[in-house]
Amino acid sequence: MQSTSRRGKAPGAVRASILGLTRTLSIPALAVLTALLIGALIMLLSGGNPLVGYVALFEGAFGKARSLSETAVAATPYVFAGLGIALGFRGGLFNIGVEGQLFIGSICAAGVGYAVHGLPWFIHMPLALLAGCLGGAICAGIPGFLKAKTGAHEVITTIMINYMAIYFTNWLVTGPMQDPGTIVPQTRRILATAEIPAIWGAYRVHWGTVLAIAAAALVFWLLWRTVLGFEIRTVGANPDAAKYAGIHVGRNIVITMMLSGALAGAAGAVEVLGLNHYFAPSFSIGYGFDSIAVAVLGKSHPWGVVASAFLFGALNNGANLMQLRTQSPVYIISIVQALILMLVSADQIVRRLYRLKDLPKGNLATPAVATSESALGTGKEAKS
C-alpha cells in the first residue's frame, strides 16, 4: 500500500494512487460496515434496538467535546499496543503477549512515578515512561530470546507470560507496592512531576495521545527509513532469504520482540502517567487482545494502525452511552471487533458479499504475519 505513494510523477500517477487508495480502503471500510450490521442483527435478536443503540454509540463517541476527548483517551492505548503488534507482524512475529507487557509496563511506570523523588518533571516523566517501555521490552524479550534460541513458539510463550504478568502485578499491588493508605489493591498515586499533562482544560485527553501519534511516525521511520527496519521486514518476509543475506535472524527476532514489547509497555505507562495516575489491576479491558484486530485492520501500517485505533476507541467509548440507553451490553463491541478482524483478514468474504473483483492472490489480503510459520511449537529459526 505504501508503494502507491511512491509511484513518481508520471501522468495519471495521481489518479492511480487515488484509485489504489480507494481500493486499499474499500475492504476495511466494508468489513467494518458488515461487522456493525451483524452486531445490529445480534442486538435485534436479543431484544435490543440497534438503531437507537448505534445512534447512541455515535453520539457517545463524537457528540460533544467531552465525547471527542474520551474517544481520544480510549484510542491512545490502542495506538501504542496496535503499533507493537504491527511491528511484530512486520518482523514475522505474533506478539500475543501485549496484554502482559502492558501490565508490566504500567506498573514499572507507576513505580518510578511514585517512588522516585526530587526530579524536575522533564526528567521524571520521561524516566517513568522509559521504565514502562523497558518493562514491556524485557517482558517481550524473554519469549523472543526463547524463540531465537530454542524455537519455542512465541504465540504460546507470550500468552503464558500474560498470565504470569497479571499474577505478578496482582501480587505487587497487594503486597510490596500497595498503597499503604487503602485496602484496595492499587499503587500509590504518582507524583505530579511524573504526570503526563492534560491538553485541553478540564477534559481528560492528555499529551499521551500526541505521543502515540509521534510513536506511529517513529515506527514508520524505523521500518522504512533505517537499516534495522529493513532487516526486520526482510526477516518477516522470508527468514531464510534474510539469513543468506547475512542478517542475524535470531538477534533480529529478539530486537523486534523487544521493540514490540516497548510499545506495549508504553501503552500501559501512558495510561498510568496520563490518565489514572496510579496502577490498579483492573485498568486494562483487554487492550492487548483487541489490538491484534487494530493491527490487522490497519494492515500493520503505522498510519493504518492510528486510524483503526481511533475507530476502536470510538466504538469502545460510544458503547458506554449505548449500554446506558438501550441496555445492550458493551460486549457487543467485542463481538463487532472480532468480526472486523475476521472480515478484514478473510477479505474474500467481503469481496463475495459485495461482488468486488478478486485481487491477485495474497495481495493486500493478510498482514505480513508469520508467513513462514509452520505449526505451533517450532520455528524455522530453531535450526539456524
Add this chain to the structure above:
Amino acid sequence: MDMRIIIGLFALTLVKATPLTLGALSGVFCERSGVVNIGIEGMMLTSAFTGFSAAFFSGSALVGIAVALATGGLLALLHAVLCIRFELNQIISGTVINLMAVGVTGYFNRVIFSGRTVPGVETLPRVEIPLLADIPFIGPILFQHQPIVFTTIILVFLVHIVLFHTPWGLRTRAVGEHPRAADTLGIDVFKVRYINVVVGGMIAGLAGAFLTLEAVGTFEKLMSNGRGFIALAAMVFGKWSPVGAFGAALLFGFAEALGVRLQIENIGIPYQFLGMLPYLLTIIVLAGVVGRSTPPAASGQPYRKE
C-alpha cells in the same frame, strides 16, 4: 506427609489435567490433519457458557453437555471454513475465535443472567467404579471421579487407536504430513481436514462442559483462564500424540494441583506465585523440548488443489 494428602493431591492432579487433556486432544486432531488451532481457548470458554445455560434452563446436564459439544463443533466449523476455504492465516483465525468468545459470553451472560442472583446448576455426580474404587491408594486416585474425567481417560486411548490403527487415522496423518501426496492417492484433503477440525472442536466443547457442569456448576467470566493455550503446550510437549499429550497434561495438572494444595497448607508463598506455576512450567517445557519435537509437516499451511 499424611497419605490422605498425597492421594488427594494425585486425584486433584487428574481432575486439573482433564480440561488440559481434552484441549490437547482437540489440538492433536486438528494439527495431525494440518490445521493449527489456537482457538481452543475460545471454544472452551464459549461452550462452557452455552453448556451451562442449556443445563440451567433445561434442568438436564445431558442437554448441557450436548449443547457444549455442538458449540465447540460449530466454532470449529467456522475455524475450518476460514482456514480451509478462505485460506486465512490460521493463527489469526484462532484469534478471531478467541476474541469472539470473550464478546459472545460477556454479552449473553449479561443479556440472559444479569439482574438475577448468581444461578448455579448441580455438578455432575461423582461415580465410583465398583471394585476398582476399593483398591487402596490407586482406587481413590483413579476410580472415584466425575464422568467427564473418566470419559477423558477413555478418549485418550480412543484417539490413539483412531489415529494410529484405523484407515481414517492413516488418512489424517497423510493429509497432515503431505497433503499433495494424499490427494494424489485419492484422499479428499478438505473433507479430512473439515471433519478432524470439527471433531477436535467438539472435544474442546467437552472441556468447556467440564469447566461449568463438572467443576463448579456455574459460569464465571473468562473462566477458561488460558487452559486452551496450556493444552496446546501439552500437545507440543506430548509430540502430537494423544498419550504423550495426556502425560504432559498430567504434569501441568500436577503443577496446578500443587498450587491449590500449598495454598490450603498456607506455607507462606503468596497464592499469586503458586498460580503462576503451570504457566511457568509451560514456558520451561516449551523452551526445553521443542528442538526435539517435530510437528506434522503440513501443519499451518492451507492446501490448494492444482
